[in-house]
Amino acid sequence: MSGAPRYAAAMPLTDDDLALYERARGASANAYAPYSRFPVGAALLTDGGRVFTGANVENASFGLTCCAERTAIFTAVSAGHSDLAAIAVHAEAESAPPCGACRQVMAEFAPQLRVIWRRDGQLVASSLGDLLPDGFHL
Ligand code: THU
Numbered sequence: 001m002s003g004a005p006r007y008a009a010a011m012p013l014t015d016d017d018l019a020l021y022e023r024a025r026g027a028s029a030n031a032y033a034p035y036s037r038f039p040v041g042a043a044l045l046t047d048g049g050r051v052f053t054g055a056n057v058e059n060a061s062f063g064l065t066c067c068a069e070r071t072a073i074f075t076a077v078s079a080g081h082s083d084l085a086a087i088a089v090h091a092e093a094e095s096a097p098p099c100g101a102c103r104q105v106m107a108e109f110a111p112q113l114r115v116i117w118r119r120d121g122q123l124v125a126s127s128l129g130d131l132l133p134d135g136f137h138l
Helices: 014-032 068-078 102-111
Strands: 042-047 051-055 084-091 114-119 122-127
Touching: 014 042, 014 051, 014 068, 014 084, 014 114, 014 122, 042 068, 051 068, 051 114, 068 084, 084 102
Parallel strands: 084 114
Antiparallel strands: 042 051, 042 084, 114 122
16 A cells, blocks of 8 residues: 555535535435435536536436436536536435546536535535546547
8 A cells, every 4th residue: 555645635615515515415305216225416506606406317227327416517518508616416425426427527527626525424625636637538
């Protein structure tokens, strides 16, 4: 093992982060998660101040499941809002980090996106650059 830190750096939480996180919590109520029973909600803030929410939507063909974060991002982008400023993720779990696929999708639009998520029972804010170093790009 090296002495490298295991955790991404965290930034101080703001009142706006907490408000966005509450929107993510609310969005998780609309999750369709009969297979995992792991509802997730996401709330996305744009530079223009709009909030788009999403929840995970599962399928009997498990691989077709869409995570809450991607639901929110695709909803925003398809409505013409790709100026992403921050995203909050909620699940009733000690830790609910955005998955690698969602990090890559976030990076498409905002490589330094502010990400608010639960880590070891605490809410933290991280820069996507710390959560996804060396993400794929063309
Ligand atoms: N899930 C999300 O919605 N976001 C993530 O970042 C990771 C996982 C969902 C997918 C699936 O419906 C359930 O959580 C369990 O993996």
